[in-house]
Amino acid sequence: xxxxxxxxxxxxxxxxxxxxxxxxxxxxxxxxxxxxxxxxxxxxxxxxxxxxxxxxxxxxxxxxxxxxxxxxxxxxxxxxxxxxxxxxxxxxxxxxxxxxxxxxxxxxxxxxxxxxxxxxxxxxxxxxxxxxxxxxxxxxxxxxx
Amino acid sequence: xxxxxxxxxxxxxxxxxxxxxxxxxxxxxxxxxxxxxxxxxxxxxxxxxxxxxxxxxxxxxxxxxxxxxxxxxxxxxxxxxxxxxxxxxxxxxxxxxxxxxxxxxxxxxxxxxxxxxxxxxxxxxxxxxxxxxxxxxxxxxxxxx
Numbered sequence: 519x520x521x522x523x524x525x526x527x528x529x530x531x532x533x534x535x536x537x538x539x540x541x542x543x544x545x546x547x548x549x550x551x552x553x554x555x556x557x558x559x560x561x562x563x564x565x566x567x568x569x570x571x572x573x574x575x576x577x578x579x580x581x582x583x584x585x586x587x588x589x590x591x592x593x594x595x596x597x598x599x600x601x602x603x604x605x606x607x608x609x610x611x612x613x614x615x616x617x618x619x620x621x622x623x624x625x626x627x628x629x630x631x632x633x634x635x636x637x638x639x640x641x642x643x644x645x646x647x648x649x650x651x652x653x654x655x656x657x658x659x660x661x662x663x
Numbered sequence: 664x665x666x667x668x669x670x671x672x673x674x675x676x677x678x679x680x681x682x683x684x685x686x687x688x689x690x691x692x693x694x695x696x697x698x699x700x701x702x703x704x705x706x707x708x709x710x711x712x713x714x715x716x717x718x719x720x721x722x723x724x725x726x727x728x729x730x731x732x733x734x735x736x737x738x739x740x741x742x743x744x745x746x747x748x749x750x751x752x753x754x755x756x757x758x759x760x761x762x763x764x765x766x767x768x769x770x771x772x773x774x775x776x777x778x779x780x781x782x783x784x785x786x787x788x789x790x791x792x793x794x795x796x797x798x799x800x801x802x803x804x805x806x807x808x
Contacts, residue, residue, distance in 0.1 A: 520706050520795075520796040521690055521704070521705045521706065521710075522705050522706040522708070522736055522737075522796050522797075523671060523708060523710065523734050523735065523736065524735050524736060524737035524785075524792070524796075524797075524798040525735040525737060525783075525785075525798060526671070526732070526733075526734060526735070527732065527733040527783070528732060529733075545666055548800045548802050548803065549800075549802035550789075550801065550802055557800060559666070559799065559800050559802075560665075560668055561665050561667040561707065562706065562707045562708075562798070563667070563668060563707075563797065563798060564790075564798055564800060565666075573733070576771075577759050577760060577773050578759060578760050578773075587671070587672065587673060587674065587780065588671075588672040588674075588718070588722075589671060590668065590669050590670040590671070590672065591668065591669060592667075592670060614722055614723055615721075615722060628721075628723070635732065638672070640669075640670075644695075645709075647669070650665075651665040651667050651669075652667075652669075652707035652708065653670060653708060653709055654704065654707070654709075655693045655694075655695050655702060655704050655709060656695065657693050657694035658693065658704040
């Protein structure tokens with residue numbers, strides 16, 4: 519079975535507010551969206567926004583605070599990191615860390631969306647993006663030994 | 664700019680324990696992994712496991728408990744949902760919800776990994792997977808109007 523993450527669901531306090539934040543970033547709410555769920559088409563993957571109480575009901579538990587997660591959008595240049603960081607803050611994101619040079623040669627910024635979901639905007643010269651913007655680790659493109 | 668999530672990072676309490684859980688599911692630790700980070704190659708995307716304290720240091724904040732997130736692996740049949748659920752529980756995952764029929768015609772199960780990160784295993788006949796296992800919303804394959 520292939521390893522994959524097909525769909526990422528963010529539990530949100532206010533679905534309209536959360537949807538607006540991503541729309542302000544230029545994302546387009548997909549036609550499959552409904553009153554209680556917003557879908558966005560990503561490269562080969564879907565992001566869903568979904569009220570926290572619905573999520574808790576589906577899971578049968580209150581989702582725990584223990585799970586720290588970041589969602590990264592890797593970019594093609596440092597300029598793109600600065601551009602997207604600034605766009606996200608203008609759209610109402612909470613600045614967590616302004617763009618900075620990492621110890622591993624990358625360039626990274628962090629923001630939180632209106633519900634506290636952390637996004638990383640990153641330029642990583644060691645992990646180049648394909649033409650279709652997918653990310654494949656260099657070792658995974660070498661023949662298996 | 665394309666919309667994408669290139670890399671998903673899970674903050675973990677014990678990197679060896681977390682890595683072992685995914686290896687027990689048949690995932691292979693990528694050569695790019697280091698002492699303080701484990702990478703897994705997914706379809707067009709990378710999953711990273713990273714100690715919570717390193718994550719907190721990078722972000723400049725303790726990650727908040729407010730962010731509820733699920734990671735979904737969509738599958739090709741109900742049998743695959745049952746198989747993967749059972750595999751994940753055997754690997755040490757916490758069963759949250761045994762496979763059940765949803766109101767929207769799907770078949771879904773939930774488990775938590777050793778650090779509480781919630782995985783959804785889903786068969787959704789309305790959102791078919793491509794041959795390469797990527798998920799594209801039906802509306803995104805229709806010409807824009």
